[in-house]
Amino acid sequence: MRTLIVASSLIAVPLLAAASRPMWSAPANAEAVRAQPAAAGELTLDPVHSMALFRIQHLEAGQFWGRINALSGSVTWPMDDSAAPVIKAVAELKNIDTGSEKLDNNLKGPNFFNEKEFPSITFSSTGGTRVAERHWTLTGDLSLHGVTKPVQVDCVVTGVGKGPTGKKVGFECMVTIKRSDFGMTWGIEKPPKALGDEVRLVIGLEADETKAE
Amino acid sequence: MLLEVALYLVKVLLLPAIAGMAVGGFGVVTVARRAEHDRQQAVRRAQVGQAMAASIAFIASFLLEAGPVGLPLAERWHVLPYAVGVAAIVGAIVASMRSAWWVQWLIVSVILGGLAWKFVVFAASNPYIQAGLFGSIVLVGLLWSAVARDACSVGMAMMSAIVFAGLGVLMILANFASLGVMAFAVAAALAGLGMVSGVLNLREAARLRAAASSHPVALSAEPAGAACPADAACELVPWTAAAAATLAAIACVLALCGHAYNYGEVRPVHWAAILLSPFFALRVCKPCLRGAKPIVGVVWRAGLCLVVVLATIVNAVGRGSAAEEASDGAAGSDPMMDMLEESK
Numbered sequence: 001m002r003t004l005i006v007a008s009s010l011i012a013v014p015l016l017a018a019a020s021r022p023m024w025s026a027p028a029n030a031e032a033v034r035a036q037p038a039a040a041g042e043l044t045l046d047p048v049h050s051m052a053l054f055r056i057q058h059l060e061a062g063q064f065w066g067r068i069n070a071l072s073g074s075v076t077w078p079m080d081d082s083a084a085p086v087i088k089a090v091a092e093l094k095n096i097d098t099g100s101e102k103l104d105n106n107l108k109g110p111n112f113f114n115e116k117e118f119p120s121i122t123f124s125s126t127g128g129t130r131v132a133e134r135h136w137t138l139t140g141d142l143s144l145h146g147v148t149k150p151v152q153v154d155c156v157v158t159g160v161g162k163g164p165t166g167k168k169v170g171f172e173c174m175v176t177i178k179r180s181d182f183g184m185t186w187g188i189e190k191p192p193k194a195l196g197d198e199v200r201l202v203i204g205l206e207a208d209e210t211k212a213e
Numbered sequence: 214m215l216l217e218v219a220l221y222l223v224k225v226l227l228l229p230a231i232a233g234m235a236v237g238g239f240g241v242v243t244v245a246r247r248a249e250h251d252r253q254q255a256v257r258r259a260q261v262g263q264a265m266a267a268s269i270a271f272i273a274s275f276l277l278e279a280g281p282v283g284l285p286l287a288e289r290w291h292v293l294p295y296a297v298g299v300a301a302i303v304g305a306i307v308a309s310m311r312s313a314w315w316v317q318w319l320i321v322s323v324i325l326g327g328l329a330w331k332f333v334v335f336a337a338s339n340p341y342i343q344a345g346l347f348g349s350i351v352l353v354g355l356l357w358s359a360v361a362r363d364a365c366s367v368g369m370a371m372m373s374a375i376v377f378a379g380l381g382v383l384m385i386l387a388n389f390a391s392l393g394v395m396a397f398a399v400a401a402a403l404a405g406l407g408m409v410s411g412v413l414n415l416r417e418a419a420r421l422r423a424a425a426s427s428h429p430v431a432l433s434a435e436p437a438g439a440a441c442p443a444d445a446a447c448e449l450v451p452w453t454a455a456a457a458a459t460l461a462a463i464a465c466v467l468a469l470c471g472h473a474y475n476y477g478e479v480r481p482v483h484w485a486a487i488l489l490s491p492f493f494a495l496r497v498c499k500p501c502l503r504g505a506k507p508i509v510g511v512v513w514r515a516g517l518c519l520v521v522v523l524a525t526i527v528n529a530v531g532r533g534s535a536a537e538e539a540s541d542g543a544a545g546s547d548p549m550m551d552m553l554e555e556s557k
Contacts, residue, residue: 102537105476108371109388114288116336116474146287183287186391190225190278 043075043169043207044138046091051198052091052121052203056179066098066107066119069145075207077169084128084136085155085171089205091121111186118146121204138173145181151175153203166209173203220436225278226398232400233270238409241366241450256450261305263406264364267377267463268301268402270402274395289335290392290470296333297463300325304459314454318358321458326350333466335473345467350462352427353488358454358460360491364514367414369452370407371515372491373460374400379487379522380467386529387475392525396467411511425435464488478532490521 011061022158050071068091093115096104108115125140135155142151158170178197180188187195238264244255275282275294282291307321326347334343361369383395468484494514 106388109476110288110290110474111389111391114474115337117288185280191221 012058027189036080039170041077041079041167041212043077045071045073045075046168046206046208046212047072049206050089050204051204052201055200055202058194059070060193060196066096066103068093069095069097071203071205075169075171075205079159079160079167079169081134084130084138085157087123087125087138087140087155087171087173087205089123089203093121112184118144123151123153128155142175143190144177144182146183149177149181151177158194163208169207171203171205171207173205174201175203176200191193222394222492225274225394226401227275228403229270229273229398232273233266233268234405234409236269236459237266241406241410241413244449246304250529254288255530257309257311259450260308260453260456263370263452264304264459265301265480266402266406267373267460268297268304268468270398270405270412271297271395271463274398276547278391278394279525286450291475292333293392293395293466293470296329296466299328300459300466302464304455304462307455307522308459310455314358314362317453318458319355322354322457322462325459325462326354327335329462331464333469337523338475340526342469346463349465354458354461356492356495357457358498360459360495360514361454362453363495364449364452365414366410366450367407367450368494368511368514370403371511372494372518373464374403374407375515375518375522376400376487377467379402379485379490379526380464380471380492382526383479383483383487384467384471384528385535387471387477387479389471389474389476392467392471392474400464410450417449430465435472463487478527478536479528480532484527486520486525490518490525493517534554549555 047070052068052071052155053065054064054067055065059207062159070087071091073089075085075087077083093108093113094115096107096115098104107113109116123140123144124140127140128136128138131154136155136157138149138155140153141148148168153169153173153175155171155173158172160171162169177199179185180197195213218370268362272294275297279291286292303324304321306410307317310317312320323532329350330539332344333346357373360372366373374419377396377400381393381400384390384396387432465488471479472481472484491514494517
């Protein structure tokens, strides 16, 4: 009898353990994953692989692209996509890169970003609505040139991968703003039509899972 | 596009300059039309216009270029129209006072320097920079006031126009085009004022000559050493120290603003050289100009000032070109570019 109890315990313990495993480890049951959301993942932006591209029309002709390198900040997003990502990103304007140092300096100057007074652009999302799986429309506050305005950002989770130090999550966000709303008016009317008013921002983010200290 | 740019320049540069010139020129014309016996009182009032001309040109250009600015200021450099407006009012009040030149300089410089120290604070400022602004307003004001004692109205207007034009070029080199255009508007207003003064002085000189030929006693109205332009009898509205110190204060504030937002290769020494360039015209030619026509004095003084300003600009442009070439060299050593070159 004692032998029977020991034997049945040896079988029952692994079975019970298997039954109590987290649901996300059962790949076949996707709906069940949503029914029981996992804890929101705290992610830290990887500045090397996070940047913002901006696009603006030049002299009513070509679309000119520039970028701001090394974005920093954090993202809170449950890996099961049960809630919208909460993004807090900071773009330091000293990292503007258009491929021309002269143009970089011009953009940093008071005719445009006025980097000495407003050294960074920040975005903090405050909520979001689902568009599709891993695709959200985020609402949040964009601070640029000393002005903070609510914006809607189209955000796609581009993938969840594994890096040397843990999970990595990629996001691609797009938003179009009018720079005149943020008090950057040089080149729209004065001088006339030198640069467009609409600026499209494409933001590529890569975030690392934050390890508990 | 070319037409639109031309219209833009007319709007933000030429119209403000005409507005500024009109105010200053109105004063000179008013004096010229006065009867000789009550001209002295009118001269003091006309000197208010000299202090106002530059300020009106700057403020009009600022409003047309950057738009109206409210309080609190959205950006720190938007304090400029307020600062320049206050400078004009202080300068005009002191210019209309009957006092010694050094008293006028002292009052204007200390008041405007103190206000600038406290309220004109640009990006990345600190107490040392603010104290430096006060010191430069006092010292440059002293220099310009001293020059105003010597130079005729045409020479003073031309020298200050050259200085503001030089500051405008430095601002463009510092990637601050808006402020550069505003400085050009001030320069154009002062040059215009100088030309108005010049035309009226020439007419006055012709009138004096005619009077002298018909009444030889009138020659005694010409003081000893009359060839020195500021003392010439034909000088209708000589510059006061107050107006010169006001212009100096505005120039110092604009130079500091250009330096504070500098994203080019412009160095502090460039701003300083242009602000101090009238020094080279200070009394340099007074002895050698005795007996010469007033125009010679104008050309000498403005010419010496222009040489310094041009040399400074050439140096600043050279530094910018050297930096650009250096950055091009760095781009050439990009590993990705090297790989592409090798794959050809």
